[in-house]
Amino acid sequence: MNNRLALPLFALLLPLPAAAQLGPGGTQSWNQSSPGLGIAMEADAYMGRALAAGDFDCDGFDDLAVGVPEENLGPLVAAGLIHVLYGEPGTGLSASRDQIFVQPIDPGEDGDWFGFALATGRFAGHSGSDLAIGAPFAQVGAFDATGIVSVLASQALFLDGFESGDTTAWSAAAP
Numbered sequence: 329m330n331n332r333l334a335l336p337l338f339a340l341l342l343p344l345p346a347a348a349q350l351g352p353g354g355t356q357s358w359n360q361s362s363p364g365l366g367i368a369m370e371a372d373a374y375m376g377r378a379l380a381a382g383d384f385d386c387d388g389f390d391d392l393a394v395g396v397p398e399e400n401l402g403p404l405v406a407a408g409l410i411h412v413l414y415g416e417p418g419t420g421l422s423a424s425r426d427q428i429f430v431q432p433i434d435p436g437e438d439g440d441w442f443g444f445a446l447a448t449g450r451f452a453g454h455s456g457s458d459l460a461i462g463a464p465f466a467q468v469g470a471f472d473a474t475g476i477v478s479v480l481a482s483q484a485l486f487l488d489g490f491e492s493g494d495t496t497a498w499s500a501a502a503p
Contacts, residue, residue, distance in 0.1 A: 358376075373399045380447055387414075391421075409428055410446065411428055
């Protein structure tokens with residue numbers, strides 16, 4: 329018997345304290361017609377195709393980005409969008425500050441699937457979570473389905489004195 333495996337396997341069988349377990353008491357469910365989301369239910373929009381968690385507003389609570397890659401935007405079919413649901417103390421995710429983002433780099437076209445892939449990271453090197461959003465079928469110039477990635481910066485980027493006019497830490501030569 330391999331003693332190194334015995335302890336981890338035994339540990340997996342121990343019951344978790346009630347506060348550490350998932351359960352129906354704190355369950356949340358979201359769809360396009362959930363109150364506060366501001367989008368009508370639509371077939372084949374694929375809400376939740378991609379999910380990414382991070383603290384986008386720098387308040388110490390995780391937020392959730394939800395991709396809806398085949399959302400129709402007016403006449404644009406399957407252009408896509410994302411929702412950001414913000415975490416709040418005691419309630420978890422809330423639609424009270426829900427934000428909707430559409431493709432910011434290039435005007436959206438039919439079939440871009442903005443929100444097909446989501447990833448978080450500290451791309452600008454600050455304390456908050458930035459959000460990378462993939463649109464794999466976006467057209468760039470005359471090239472169909474070349475795809476793009478848009479990065480939305482965390483609010484932390486603007487909480488370091490830059491907004492107050494103190495630009496001494498910022499430079500075009502050395503960020």
